[in-house]
Every structure is written in C-alpha cells, then in structure tokens.
Amino acid sequence: MTARRVKRRYAHSGAALLFLAPWLVGLLFLTLGPMLVSLYISFTDYSILAAPSWVGLGNYTTMFTSDKLFIQSLKVTFTYVAVSVPVKLIFALLVAMLLNKGIRGLGIYRTVYYIPTLLGGSVAIAMLWRKMLGGDGLLNGVLAMVGIKAPDWVANPKYALYSIVLLSVWQFGSSMIIFLAGLKQIPPEYDEASAVDGAGPLRRFFNITLPILSPVIFFNLVMQLITSFQSFTQAFVISNGSGGPVNSTLMYSLYLYKKGFSFFQMGYASAMAWVLVILIGVFTLLVFRSSKLWVHYEDGGKS
C-alpha cells in the first residue's frame, strides 16, 4: 500500500466519521449512557426521589423467587409472542402472495394494507379497538345480529390478551411489504420450469417459494420477535394501564413500567429491563443458531 493510498483512506474515514457524528453522539449520550446508568440502578433500591441505595443482586433474586406478578407478566408476554408472531407472519406472507399476482391497482392495495402498521402503535387506534371489541361494541353488535351473544372481549380475562394479539396481527403491513419485495426477487422461470415438470401449486410453494424466501422470513421473524417482546402501548391502553382484568394483559414491559413509575421501584424496574435485554438476546441467538437448518442463501452462505 502506498503512502498516498493510506492518506486517501483516512480522508474517506474522516468524511464517514463526520456523517456518522450525529448518530454517534446520540448513541453515546442517549443510548449507552442511560443504559449504563440503568445497569447501575438495577443493583440498587431506588425510589426516584431519594438517592439509590445498593442492594446487590437483591432485585434479581426477588424477581425470580417471590414476585408472582413477575412470573405472570412473563407468562403473558411469552403467550403473546408465541401466538402473535407466527400468526402475523403467516398472514403477512399470504397477503404478500396475493398482492404478488400482478393485479390491477396493486399500489393502492399495498398502501391500504400498510396503513394499519403506520397507525397501529398509536393510542387512538388502541382506544378505537377497545371500543370495537367492548361489550356493546361493533363486533358484538354484528354477532348479535346473527344471534350470537358474545362476551366483552377486552374485559374478559380469557380473551383480553387475544384481542391485543389481534390488534398486533392487524399491523402485518411492514412484514408484508418485505415479503412482497422478497417474492418479487424470485425469478419466474423457476416456477415455470417446475410447473412444466408437473409440480402442483402447493409443491411449488414449499419447494421453491419458501426456500428462496427463507432469508426474508428469517429477517421478519427476528424483527417481530424483538418488537413483540417489548410491546407496551396496546396493553397499556386496552387495560387502562392496569394490565387487567386479573392481570391477564400484564405484559412484561407494562409491569416494568408500573413498578417504576406507579410503585416507585425504579431499581427493580431497571433490573427487569436488563432481564428483558437478556431474554431478547437469548431468543434472537436461538433463532440465529437455528437458521443454519432452514435458511438458504443463494450465494451459498458465503459472505
């Protein structure tokens, strides 16, 4: 490498650093800083107003040994993730395949299906959802017309969580768009060739579409997994911030929030946040590990 080339390389990285600066500053002061503080706080008893006092692993041991609501919130969150992520992905893939058929007005459909994703996280939509699924809401009005007496979906502990799952599945838009992009990448010749060889639609789906799409599925899975573990707004709004009825919608992050801001136990809440970080890390790692078995790359995985 000549001296000139070295110099040129540094010039390049200087520009890169300059452009990265806003992000780097944000990362240092708004992300890493607070994270370190929160790590420290997680080992203390901190009531927000008084100075934190060191309790070592106290918060972590309480969590796993005597806090029933912590266990409950884990249960709720795992159920939510286990149900909502697969259902949402399957639904998104189905819609993407429909939209890939080259129908007229595709742009409009794509937009329409994407809108819920843009709005879905908002408080207003969650309120609307709550009204729709309430005891005398729209859904039950329709069911009553055909003679079915339905429960109050959001106020019944048996169904409340699933009404939140439904709300999350409804926001399938972003996964769908990514699936659609993936589907567009599949060369139509593959499909045509196998059709000539006599493969039916199902066979073609499982033997051609799915394997080629697997990197996209993998990406969507990881992304949804992470966001689902953190969901908060919907449960907060639908249950009036209580996680009720009977803690059936007490999502992990909702309980964390209540511990910190309603019960003045910021140390405990921080400890919970770190447990969540580890949980998400472990699950993401598991998905990564498993990916060798089912994700196929066109370039043979060489990178």
Added chain:
Amino acid sequence: MLITKKWVTLFCMSLLLLATACSGASTGSTASSGEGSEEAASGDIQLRMTWWGSQTRHDLTTKVIKLFEEKHPGITIKPEYSGWDGYFDKLTTQVAGSNAPDIVQMDYAFLTDFARRGALLDLTPYSESKELRTDDHDASMLKAGSIDDKLYAITLGVNAPGVIYDATLFKELGIEEPQESWTWKDFSDIAARIAAEKGEGFYGSADVSGTTNMFEVFIRQTGKGLFEGGTMAATSEELQQWFDMWGALRENGGVTPAEVTASTTNALETRPISLGTAAMDFAWSNQLLTFQQVNKNQDHKLGIQVLPHGENEKQIGEYLKAGQFLSGYAKTKHPKEVAMFIDFMVNDPEATAILGSERGVPVNSSIREQMQPTLPEAEQAIFQFIDVVSKNSSEIDPPYPQGFSEVDTSFKSASEQIAFGQGSTSDVIAQFIEGAKATLASSQ
C-alpha cells in the same frame, strides 16, 4: 440476488442493538429538558400547573388561571391537565426527570409518598408569613395536608364518600330513597330489588368491591383503620365478609357482573349510572355535579346519601376528606409565586366563586359562608351532604403508608379474580394479605 447472509445478519444485529437500547433507555434516567420553570428574558415568571379531572374542572380551573394572570401581569401559568388515569405515573416521571410542574394537584393517597421523598415544597414558611393565608381553614384539613409537622398541601375542597343514586328512577319503581341510617343489608336489599324490577342488563349498583376507599369505610366501622402502624389491619374474616356481600349481589344482578365492572374506568362518563344501566354508584360528594352533567338521562335527578352503616358498627365509618390538595414542587424556582397562586385559588372570593364546589366544599370557612346562599341546587345538595357528614362522622385516618399504591392495585386485582371466579375467595384473600404485608414491610 440482493438478499445475502451478510446483509440479513448485519441488519438483525443492529436491530437487536436498537431493541436493547430502547428497553434500557425507558427505565434509565429520563432525559430532562428545561429545568423546572424557565425564566423569560423580560423577567416574566412562568409557572406550570397540573391537575386531573373532568372537562368541567378543566374549564373552571383555566378560568381561574386567567383571572390570576389578569391580576398579576408578571406571572403566566401554563396548564397541563389530564384525566385521573395515568396522572400520577406522569407526575412521577416528571419528578424523576426534575421537570415537574411548579403547582401540582395532589391526592391524599399519594401525599405521603411524594412528601417523604422530598418532591413537595414545604409551605410552612409561606403560611407563617401570611403569603398563604390559612387562618380560616379547618384545622383538621391543615392537619391532613401536613406530614411530619410540615405543611405540604392545601385542601382544595372538602369531600365525603357517599352513594350516588338516581332519585327519579327510585320514584318510578316506588322504592324509598336511601335513609341516613341505612345499613349494608339495606343497600343489598335495595340493589337486588332494583335489579329484579328492571330485568336483565340493568343493575342496582356498580360493583365497587375492588375500590380500596370504600372497603376502608367498611373496616373503619369495626373500630379500626385499614392501615395501622404501617401494616394492614383488616383481617381475612373481614375481607371475606366484604367480598361475600358483593359476590351475593353479583349473583342476583344487584351489582354489575365481572365483565361490566372490568370495563368500567374511573372516568365518570363510563360509570354504569351515567350510561343508564345502574341506579347507584359509590363516589365522592363533589362528583355529584359531574355525574349529573354526564348522565345519559338528563331529566333524571341524582341524590347522594352516606355510605351504608355496618350492622353492629363500633364507630361511624364515614369521614370528611380533603378532596384534592394543591402542592408546590420542591424544586420550583419560584416558591413564593407558587404560594401566592395557591393562596389565590383557595382564599380569593372571585376565584373560589368560579370554582364553586366542583372539587368539593371550599376549605376556607368565611368563603363557605359567603358562597352558600348563591349556589345552584345541585351544589346546595353537596353542601348539605357535607353538613350531614360533618355532624355524623369519625376522624379521617392518617395518610396511607408508603407502598399504598401497590396494595391498592392488588386489592383491585383480587376483587377481579374473585368476580371472575379464578380461585376460591379464601385463597385469593390469603394471597392478597400476604402480598400486601410484604409490600408494606419492604416500603418502610
């Protein structure tokens, strides 16, 4: 092919980083922008004030703020109001970030928590210097606003818990209105009778078995407080009695079923009596006004009666309560102006005339005397009710111990568990007591 392993891996990793960052940041120190109140270059003072309540309260309070600003041109007050749900969560967040509003509407249930943790302004010096006049305030209400002999909160209005009932409906059904001497048994009988007469979908009363304040009155009737010496004084037998009474009422339609109760919030507009699906509800006396305004049947007249008595009560459970308080924020840059505004809100004849008794009967006795004759009918009813209670009540218990809000939440959850039939009543009670005692012990 665009999708390569490297690309996917990179993207996923950066997402994971972002994800962890989010959860960390949500609990770390809240970014505090703008410390307290900001002083403009002109020397004008800007204060922020926060409160919760109904639309009526927002309108009246903003009117008072305008009046104050007219009289004190150097000071502007920026209102930040909301409903009850989430109010204290937000306030706690603001205190944690050192940017809480200068003037804060405070509740009895949270007063100790906030005062002991140093979030509230000590008003004692301003009361001594007469910048905040308290001579005409009821002594018991000053006591209620004091923690460890320091004055942290000024009562905005005096309230008492009561049963709101639809007087028009009682008349229609030919049922006698509740009497001052009525007992829990009378209440149950009336509720059941209304349900039977009106049929399915209409209930005698809202189910308030999960409302700690009402259970507290029930316990006070046994001659003790709900909390004594920093722990819970209610026994499992008493809890059993309480929940059994409500359970029986749920059976016969006397009170709302579990699902309906769970979908009812603290917003008065969502209460069954407002929606025209119940004849009674438990509330604070000042809420009568709003209940009347939001009622679906505007031609129905509402009444209020004292809470039912215990069958063999040792003392009257009913008590006078400082409804809401006004407090200052400990880190405010303008404590004197905060005291001035609090003084204005409770002692100024014009301001108190605007506020009326929406937050409860005024704490200043001379203001009260001036006001009474000029009041509209519904407010007269509240004044009369407070008169009845003040003759016939026992003294309010000391402020709730630290950790109360968590106990309050689990009490509600326990009542829901029982209502939805998840576990036997005695198991749920045992769990609740165990949890409450642990919470209170660790919060000391």
